Amino acid sequence: MADNALEITGLRKTYAATKRTEAKTALNGVDLVVPRGSIFGLLGPNGAGKSTLINILAGLVTKTEGSVRIWGFDQDENPRQSRASIGIMPQEPNLDPFFTPRGSLDVQAGLYGVPKSQRRTDELLELTGLSDKGDAYARSLSGGMRRRLLLGKALVHSPQILVLDEPTAGVDIELRNMLWQHVRRLNDEGMTIILTTHYLEEAEQMCDQIAIINHGNVIANDTTANLLGQLDAKTMVITPDMPSDLPALPAGISGVKHDNGALAFTYNTSKTRADEILSLVQNAGISIKDVRTQQPDLEDVFLDLTRS
Numbered sequence: 001m002a003d004n005a006l007e008i009t010g011l012r013k014t015y016a017a018t019k020r021t022e023a024k025t026a027l028n029g030v031d032l033v034v035p036r037g038s039i040f041g042l043l044g045p046n047g048a049g050k051s052t053l054i055n056i057l058a059g060l061v062t063k064t065e066g067s068v069r070i071w072g073f074d075q076d077e078n079p080r081q082s083r084a085s086i087g088i089m090p091q092e093p094n095l096d097p098f099f100t101p102r103g104s105l106d107v108q109a110g111l112y113g114v115p116k117s118q119r120r121t122d123e124l125l126e127l128t129g130l131s132d133k134g135d136a137y138a139r140s141l142s143g144g145m146r147r148r149l150l151l152g153k154a155l156v157h158s159p160q161i162l163v164l165d166e167p168t169a170g171v172d173i174e175l176r177n178m179l180w181q182h183v184r185r186l187n188d189e190g191m192t193i194i195l196t197t198h199y200l201e202e203a204e205q206m207c208d209q210i211a212i213i214n215h216g217n218v219i220a221n222d223t224t225a226n227l228l229g230q231l232d233a234k235t236m237v238i239t240p241d242m243p244s245d246l247p248a249l250p251a252g253i254s255g256v257k258h259d260n261g262a263l264a265f266t267y268n269t270s271k272t273r274a275d276e277i278l279s280l281v282q283n284a285g286i287s288i289k290d291v292r293t294q295q296p297d298l299e300d301v302f303l304d305l306t307r308s
């Protein structure tokens with residue numbers, strides 16, 4: 001148990017009904033364990049419950065039921081230690097326009113009770129590339145600079161766990177690359193990273209483990225490699241020498257003719273061998289100019305799991 005950064009058991013959240021809306025269960029008994037030292041992806045379609053989960057971790061939403069242990073500290077029994085163990089970079093840049101980045105970092109450190117002698121303001125300005133903007137008003141910062149300042153704010157109390165809620169939504173490639181460089185470096189130094197993202201390719205590249213939430217339930221939680229391995233569908237794309245139609249296909253193999261004339265065959269590797277497809281094509285009198293195969297990616301796995 002002690003090896004886990006986060007242990008969530010039976011977590012339930014029902015938002016109370018209002019005059020205009022019915023009660024809504026956003027988390028429906030979530031069990032989730034995040035190993036220490038991992039880069040852990042939390043994925044799910046819109047409205048799945050990710051923000052609710054993160055807001056519970058941040059102490060912004062009160063859970064209805066269940067237990068949350070952050071770095072071994074129960075959120076109810078040890079609220080101070082559990083809060084001190086986690087830093088959260090929120091989705092929205094909720095910055096006070098009249099604070100400078102230096103001021104923002106100082107206030108945040110104060111909120112977390114970091115003594116003046118232990119504050120890392122200059123180091124965080126440097127880390128987030130804001131050293132020359134330390135004394136500028138937040139309202140004069142670009143969107144990218146504001147995001148970086150949010151990262152700095154999440155780190156003021158040197159937490160063991162960093163949570164990034166959609167850190168790269170709407171940011172340009174340069175900032176995205178910079179954020180990921182930071183995240184990898186912090187992870188190399190031992191920090192556990194939990195992130196939500198809508199970019200599945202990004203999750204596939206960054207995360208060693210991924211949980212998928214749908215309708216308030218965890219429907220998958222595995223290493224990225226195992227998740228990718230669970231779909232055994234593969235697609236073979238054949239470019240014929242001459243314009244050709246799709247040959248007749250047996251059950252278990254589906255085919256599509258692309259606009260550029262390529263023929264794509266999708267099959268299950270556990271049931272069909274690649275040479276069966278090649279023979280099928282050759283027996284139909286099609287001579288093959290080029291062949292390539294496509295593996296399923298995280299998007300395929302995600303769609304397969306969340307389709308219901």
Ligand SMILES: Nc1ncnc2c1ncn2[C@@H]1O[C@H](COP(=O)(O)OP(=O)(O)OP(=O)(O)O)[C@@H](O)[C@H]1O
Binds near residue numbers: 052
């Ligand atoms: N304050 C609230 N009051 C009532 N219902 C809420 C509240 N916040 C969220 N919900 C509902 O709870 C469900 C889960 O929402 P949540 O924001 O946690 O999902 P999400 O996975 O973060 O989605 P997104 O990716 O769109 O941010 C949704 O149906 C949402 O409408």
